[in-house]
Amino acid sequence: xxxxxxxxxxxxxxxxxxxxxxxxxxxxTDIAAVGHxxxxxxxxxxxxxxxxxxxxxxxxxxxxxxxxxxxxxLDDLAGTGLCPDRNWDVLTLEALGDAMSDAAVLMVxxxxxxxxELRYTPWVEGQWAKIERALDALxxxxxxxxxxxxxxxxxSVACALGYLDLRHEERNWRAxxxxxxxxxxxxxxxxxxxxxxxxx
Numbered sequence: 001x002x003x004x005x006x007x008x009x010x011x012x013x014x015x016x017x018x019x020x021x022x023x024x025x026x027x028x029t030d031i032a033a034v035g036h037x038x039x040x041x042x043x044x045x046x047x048x049x050x051x052x053x054x055x056x057x058x059x060x061x062x063x064x065x066x067x068x069x070x071x072x073x074l075d076d077l078a079g080t081g082l083c084p085d086r087n088w089d090v091l092t093l094e095a096l097g098d099a100m101s102d103a104a105v106l107m108v109x110x111x112x113x114x115x116x117e118l119r120y121t122p123w124v125e126g127q128w129a130k131i132e133r134a135l136d137a138l139x140x141x142x143x144x145x146x147x148x149x150x151x152x153x154x155x156s157v158a159c160a161l162g163y164l165d166l167r168h169e170e171r172n173w174r175a176x177x178x179x180x181x182x183x184x185x186x187x188x189x190x191x192x193x194x195x196x197x198x199x200x
Contacts, residue, residue, distance in 0.1 A: 002057040003070075004033040004044045008198050010101035010163035011067040012054045017155050018071045020192035022078035028056075038113045068094065071152055083152045093145055093153025100134045100160035103127040108167050128171065131164070139177040146183050150190075158187050166198050 005012040019025040033053045035043040040051035047063035048055040056064040056073070064070055075083040084090055107127045110119055138146070138157065146154055161184050164173050174181040187193060 001028045001059060002031055003028050004031045004047070004053045004055040004057075006032065006034055006053055007196070008166065009053060010105070010159040011098070013162065013196050013198060014067050014101075014155055014159045015054045015056075015070050015074070016196045017159065017192045018074050018082060018152070020195060021082060021150065021155070022074050022080045024074055024078055036109055036113055068098070071155075075152070082150065082155070087151075089145055090151045090153045093142055093151075094156040096134050096137065096142070097153065097156030097158075097160045100131050100157070101163055103130045104160065104163050104168060128168075131171075131173070135173055135177055135180065139180045143179050143183065146180075146187075154187060158184060158193060162188075162193075162198060 003015065005015065007013065007016070016025075019028055031044075033043055033055075035041065035051065037051075043051040043053065044055045044063070045051040047057065048065045050065070052065065054065065054067055054070055056070045058064060058073075064073055072083045075081070104127070107124050110124050110127075142157075145151075146157065148154075161173065161180075164171065188197075
């Protein structure tokens with residue numbers, strides 16, 4: 001199998017972590033891809049009409065996307081149980097982590113792709129407000145599930161937090177969230193997280 005990916009993307013990192021947790025990393029060859037909505041020339045647009053990564057090419061069947069679908073496919077292939085069927089809490093936790101990543105990426109796009117005179121600070125702060133609400137919910141509501149045996153919800157949240165450290169470190173997401181910060185520090189010691197730590 002082949003995977004269009006970029007190690008700096010939280011969604012691609014999520015798939016890479018799952019590849020390592022499932023023992024399938026050696027079965028997939030990475031293809032570097034880079035781009036954004038304004039320039040998708042290096043993205044796999046013929047395979048994924050949305051022009052997004054990660055995109056997985058299987059030996060049989062059409063290309064597969066997005067990260068949630070790919071992770072479920074890999075988990076099913078390996079039979080590891082990272083994506084428990086009908087566990088709505090785990091799936092909701094994954095959605096929360098993905099929403100944080102999405103908002104954080106949109107903040108980066110605003111600064112990188114929009115001309116400076118057209119950038120809209122209230123929109124950027126609105127994205128950060130989504131992230132802060134999610135962080136507060138994780139601290140107050142989701143710690144018990146975060147501390148359960150490893151699952152796709154934890155992986156999604158951890159990759160989102162890693163992206164906040166990478167691109168929005170000055171926002172200091174750890175402030176007033178000691179339980180979440182402590183959990184993340186421990187989770188980051190997993191081999192799959194250490195091996196996928198994004199470069200700056």
